[in-house]
Amino acid sequence: MDERADTRPLLYTCLGIFGVGCVWTVFYAAGLPAPKVIMWLTVPGTSLASLLTTVRVARAAGLQRAARRFWMHITVVEGLVLVGASLMTVATFGHWTSRPLVFVGSAVTLLSVALLLVMWALLRIPVGHRSRSEWTRLTLDGATVTAAAALFLWHLVLRPMVERHTEVPKFLGILLISLLCLLALVAVMKVILVGSGPVSAASLRLLALTILIGVLASAAAPITNQPRWVGLQPISVIINMLIVCWSAHVQRRTPDETVDVQAEARRRRRFSSLPYVAVGATSLLLAVQSFQAGPQHGIIDIAPVACGAMLITAIVVARQLFALRDNAHLLDSVSRHEQQLQHQATHDALTGLANRAGFSALVDAALQTETQAAVLLIDLDDFKEVNDTLGHAVGDAVLVAVAERLRAAVRGGDVVARLGGDEFAVLLRHAPGRDADRAGERILSLLVPPVNAAGHHLLVHASIGVAPANPGDDLGTLLRQADIAMYAAKDRGKGSSVGYTPDMAARLQAHAELGADLREAIGTDRLFLRYQPIVRLEDGGLVGAEALMRFEHPTRGPVSPGEFIPVAEQSGLIVPLGRWALREACRQAADWLRRYGEHSLQSITVNVAGRQLQDPGFVDDLRAALAAAGLAPQRLLVEVTETAVLGDGPAIATLHELRALGVRIALDDFGTAASSLGLLLTCPVTTLKLDRSFVEEITTAGRPAAVAQAVIHIAKTLDLAAVAEGIETEDQARLLQRQGYELGQGYLYARPLSPAELEARLEKATQPV
Secondary structure, rough: OHHHHOOOOHHHHHHHHHHHHHHHHHHHHOOOOOOOHHHHHHHHHHHHHHHHHHHHHHHHOHHHHOHHHHHHHHHHHHHHHHHHHHHHHHHHOOOOOOOOOHHHHHHHHHHHHHHHEEEEEHHHOOOOOHHHHHHHHHHHHHHHHHHHHHHHHHHHHHHHHHHHHHHHHHHHHHHHHHHHHHHHHHHHHHHHHHHOOOOOOOHHHHHHHHHHHHEEEEEEEEHOOOOOOOOOOHHHHHHHHHHHHHHHHHHOOOOOOOOOHHHHHHHHHHOOOHHHHHHHHHHHHHHHHHHHHHHHHHHOOOHHHHHHHHHHHHHHHHHHHHHHHHHHHHHHHHHHHHHHHHHHHEOOOOOOEHHHHHHHHHHHHHHHHHHOOOEEEEEEEHHHHHHHHHHHHHHHHHHHHHHHHHHHHHHOOEEEEEEEEOOOEEEOOOOOOOOHHHHHHHHHOOOOOOEEOOOEOOOOOOOEEEEEOOOOOOOOHHHHHHHHHHHHEEEHHOEEEEEOOHHHHHHHHHHHHHHHHHHHHHHOOOOOEEEEEEOOOOOOOEEEEEEEEEEEEEEOOOOOOHHHHHHHHHHOOOOHHHHHHHHHHHHHHHHHHHOOOOOOOOOEEEEEOOHHHHHHHHHHHHHHHHHHOOOOHHHEEEEHHHHHHHHOOHHHHHHHHHHHHHOOOOOOOOEEOOOHEEEEEEOOOOOOEEEEEHHHHHOOOOOHHHHHHHHHHHHHHOOOOOEEEEOHHHHHHHHHHOOOEEEEOOOOOOOOOOHHHHHHHHHHHHHHO
């Protein structure tokens, strides 16, 4: 802090002068030697110190504009008080003057102007926004205190002066100062009850104390007018100057004080007791006056005090009635707000359904009373594709539409909830027998019609797991069982509802253990590839091979791909497994081409799952595998299923990137999924693979043969290669050849072979005839 702006020396000076004044007053009252010149100098001395303090504060750096203006006004006030107090001191102690009333009149005038300026400064302090009801309460509080103060001034100051027939000029001066003190009290009440704003709250409370001391000094005039206690009048002025100096010092320590809202609220609550203090003080005054008056004086002597007490009581009653009305409105508003918060805490903002917390509470309550409750867990199939391709706004519209259909699918007492994302749940309160299963089927049927979401007509499918409640079950158990059943429904092909059975948990545990074993098998000889030859149907000559993953379990032995591939896809292990298979197949194919010549093997086929196509690093992994093996992209045939790319924008985009590299694309199981012909327009296919289900009955049934004929016709029309899978007999091979198929694979030609077994065929095929 700048030493030139330090207010502590001035504050200590005021404290010293106050001490001197107190000692002089005691000595003078006791009749001891006490020169009047000492008291004559104390009032101007403290006034000057207070004036210098306010000047330093008003010039302090970092003070807000409104606060600086306030302290400039207080500085002017202190200057007026300095002159007025000096004149009053001269009139009191300067017995040598012949016209003391002139000094008194001038002093009263200056002090009156000072009080008016104080009020102006206080009223100009900016305050925060208040409602009309707040202003009404504050006005009533201020009126109560002001009325009580006016009553005390009349009874203790003005009335005795009237009864003693005090000189009119002196009486008018005291009356004017009293009125100004009351007006200043109103200004102080306004600032204290409403809030201090940019001026330090502590400083304002101290300044309010000076007004109170001024009122008390006026009330004590009958005592201080006694010659013995003449020193009390300047002492009251010294105290006020000391407090002003102290308040300025407080402001100087916190020039940029920020008002604490909570502290201001607590302070306003503390001042709300002022009306009660005013009523109590007035009642006490009435009781004292009644006792002093006695029965001989009657009610006339206590009438002014009684009327004042009735007025103050009426104001307080009005204030309380107004507060009661506001409190009733506030309680009603708080109740509505609490209900709104409770609803928000237990309901989903998007759909309006119960959220996880609300659903948990309802299920817990239902399990206490219901013996045949059930929980359905509903997961929308492939919902992520909607968000990825059409945007989250369309996805949200789908969720809202699904929520409405779920509401329509349940009974009035049942509960529908959105647990998060695209996962919903239903609590069936009374579902005996197969009612829960039938509820799941009813929900699936209501989801069949397309959903209109932001102008898009979309088919929505869901997998539903049903978990009937058993005695002792809790929400966690039911949700876990419903979740297991839901994944069983997804394994069935999605769009189905499955009820929970105890053996599902065992299967899930087995799947988890198998997934862990698969993770450990990556990079070991327990995971390996077998190669099934792809041949020319004309002569059985080898043209390519399809790499098939195999897993040798350390205790169970060989595990069927139909068992461990779904586990890998569900757990996400299919991505690292597929990466390993891609690198191994490329390495093996490049090795064979180097050893047996470029014409020994036209291509190597590697199966790629839909999860791999969605992996952002898949294209880079494929490039790295080709580069590491030294294999030309044209030699690699990536085989995908229709379901892996059906309706999946990111997967189709990945395939286009692969095709741009030169990699060929085979569509496996062609004809077994929906919208196959539409895929031919979006998917960069180079090869169609006729599914084995059509080949099995191609020689015994007309329709499979017709489908096979249609597929080869499409392939030739679109200039695509075609491969028939699952050929097991010569009749099947001859019929397919007559239809126009040139390539095929199946047990007729070879089962999946080890690298050594396929090398033997390559070596035999490359030997000269």
